[in-house]
Amino acid sequence: MDATDKKLLNELQFNFPIDERPYLEIAERIGLSEAETIERIKVLKESNVIRRIGPTFEGSKLGYVNTLVAMKIPPKKLDEIGALVSRYDEVTHNYAREHEYNLWFTLTCENKARLDQIASEIKTKSGIGEIYLLPMTKKFKINARFEL
Amino acid sequence: MIDKQLIRELQADLPVEPRPFKAGLIEKIRELQQTGVIRKFGAILKHQKAGFAANAMVVFNVPDESVGVIGEKIAGFKEVSHCYERPRFPGFNYNLYAMTHGKTSEELESSVRRIADAVGINDYQMLWSKKEYKKASPKYF
Numbered sequence: 594m595d596a597t598d599k600k601l602l603n604e605l606q607f608n609f610p611i612d613e614r615p616y617l618e619i620a621e622r623i624g625l626s627e628a629e630t631i632e633r634i635k636v637l638k639e640s641n642v643i644r645r646i647g648p649t650f651e652g653s654k655l656g657y658v659n660t661l662v663a664m665k666i667p668p669k670k671l672d673e674i675g676a677l678v679s680r681y682d683e684v685t686h687n688y689a690r691e692h693e694y695n696l697w698f699t700l701t702c703e704n705k706a707r708l709d710q711i712a713s714e715i716k717t718k719s720g721i722g723e724i725y726l727l728p729m730t731k732k733f734k735i736n737a738r739f740e741l
Numbered sequence: 742m743i744d745k746q747l748i749r750e751l752q753a754d755l756p757v758e759p760r761p762f763k764a765g766l767i768e769k770i771r772e773l774q775q776t777g778v779i780r781k782f783g784a785i786l787k788h789q790k791a792g793f794a795a796n797a798m799v800v801f802n803v804p805d806e807s808v809g810v811i812g813e814k815i816a817g818f819k820e821v822s823h824c825y826e827r828p829r830f831p832g833f834n835y836n837l838y839a840m841t842h843g844k845t846s847e848e849l850e851s852s853v854r855r856i857a858d859a860v861g862i863n864d865y866q867m868l869w870s871k872k873e874y875k876k877a878s879p880k881y882f
Binding site: 609611614616617638644672675676679686703725727728729732734736 | 743748751752753754755757758759760761762767770771773774776777778779780781782783784785786787791792798808809812813815816819821822823824825826827828830831832833838866868869870871872873874875876877878879880881882
């Protein structure tokens with residue numbers, strides 16, 4: 594990744610134009626041709642630096658509910674239960690963390706009933722009695738963008 | 742009414758070609774931005790690959806009455822991407838969560854110490870991510 598890529602990634606994250614020729618606009622801002630810009634973006638996608646280009650929705654405006662979940666899993670079973678959890682489309686983030694509570698994941702569901710259903714299924718399938726749903730009670734910041 | 746078909750369509754990765762938006766889509770996206778249904782539009786990076794190798798969920802035990810003030814302060818640091826208040830639960834007396842990102846774990850540890858000092862909270866923990874099992878965008882409809 595060179596300095597031009599970094600500039601390009603910042604433009605793609607922070608100033609993506611919703612216009613007929615977005616890549617041309619960005620190309621002009623950073624002094625490249627449109628073809629070269631497109632080529633660089635393709636490389637950044639192939640190497641997985643860019644996960645996706647598109648909208649981020651405010652889930653609550655679509656009626657969706659969201660929560661963080663914490664579980665305490667015997668270390669030997671962590672990978673297995675981690676995989677079980679990941680299988681749900683509604684699970685968007687799922688991490689093993691260094692703590693007594695060692696499995697943390699987020700659920701984004703169409704409604705509260707579906708969310709409770711998944712939590713209860715995970716409880717049954719994993720055989721782990723305790724599962725803590727931790728929906729946010731206040732939001733201070735949400736900005737998963739990285740200035741390079 | 743939510744146009745579910747439109748939301749479904751918009752979740753496809755935007756093509757990387759000179760004219761990536763289908764006819765009529767630009768106006769619809771702008772509308773959804775105005776109503777706040779779309780929070781932002783652009784590239785989503787895989788942060789580990791973008792040079793942010795150290796990532797930790799930091800949890801603070803903040804007196805309930807100061808969560809508002811302290812949450813706002815913590816949110817102001819550039820190392821913090823997300824900051825939420827969440828309920829405490831048995832064996833876990835923390836109520837303020839911050840997702841933090843740095844280039845190295847040493848650098849991130851010192852950043853978090855600086856943040857904790859700045860808000861005067863020393864009861865906190867960094868929960869390092871040991872393994873990423875999944876990271877995906879939510880699927881709507």
